[in-house]
Amino acid sequence: MKRPMAHDAASVRPRAGQRPGSQGRKPPPPRRDSDRRTYAALDLGTNNCRLLIARPSPEGFTIIDAFSRIVRLGEGLATSGRLSDAAIERAIAALSICADKLKRRHVTLVRSVATEACRRADNGRDFVERVWAETGIRLDVIGPGEEARLAVLGCQALLPAGEGPALIFDIGGGSTELVLCETIEDGTCRILDWFSAPWGVVSLTEAEGGKRSDDAAQALAAYHRMKSRVAGAFADFAATLPKPEIAPRLLGTSGTVTTLASLHLGLPAYDRRAVDGLVVPAEAMRDISTRLSGMTVAERSTVPCIGNERADLVVAGCAILEAILDIWPADRLGVADRGIREGILRSLIARDAHIR
Secondary structure, X not given: OOOOOOOOHHHOOOOOOOOOOHHHOOOOOOOOHHHHOOEEEEEEOOOEEEXXXXXXXXXXXXXXXXXXXXXXXXXXXXXXXXXXXXXXXXXXXXXXXXHHHHHHOOOOEEEEEEOHHHHHXXXXXXXXXXHHHHHOOOEEEOOHHHHHHHHHHHHHHHOOOOOOOEEEEEEOOOOEEEEEEEEOOOOOEEEEEEEEEOOOHHHHHHHOOOOOOOOHHHHHHHHHHHHHHHHHHHHHHHHHOOOOOOOOEEEEEOHHHHHXXXXXXXXXXXXXXXXXXXXXXXXXXXXXXXXXXXXXXXXXXXXXXXHHHHHOOHHHHHHHHHHHHHHOOOXXXXXXXXXXXXXXXXXXXXXXXXXX
């Protein structure tokens, strides 16, 4: 076979848009394959649908796109045992937006997980199949242990410094995960024990009948009942927790703690940069919880960083938070606006690098 003639650099015609003479310059070094790969993590919870799309970076990864929408997938689940038609439509509408983003960003590898609502619903499997058929997103319904592991992996870098065991918690829409861990030599956390309680902001609110009381006294009474429910659910796990000799470390990842941290800072609107990684006195979080529990839904809806979407749910989150502070009396609370999605991204990038 005749070999093609080698071209001298000066004889090559410049491409359209290329300046004459520039073709002899040394080309930039080719990007590594890992730099071009794009990863995505989708977390469909009982209350929220959230997506992150990222590329690897020296710091771990850099976010290039994101999406978050409150869909209340678990609305009515506590009483009916099923995902409602309206909730399914809201979730699929949000997932369709996520599917479009995945395509536009040419995502190389994605993991999409669903949690408590899909675990508990009688029609959870049917919903997962419909999502696949209509959006092309394959949801992985994960167990509470995997949910806890991913949350820890995603936020462990923000655990307050100190000695002894730490408790990391994730207050979700349908459940709350508590993870007892210890910091090891490389700065990561080793899980010692974990527990999942069937109470999140949606399920706990609905256990109170979903009442939107405009009577402050009734609202306060409901708050105390919610705290009692959660304390009862935590009791067996609390009995196994070690008794720290020094003030224990505590880190929370959820809309509840980020919202309360925003109120602590007096922010007029939510600002992730100000909240993620913040360390707040635990007593300040209790004070805010007490104040919110005595307000009506209408009053809470006017509070910056709460608004109408969270006004009826935030008090349930406060009740769960206070129950956690009761069993793990830390002086300070670390706040993380990161969790399952970041944990998924770290897992995907690490696994992909190892395979390749």
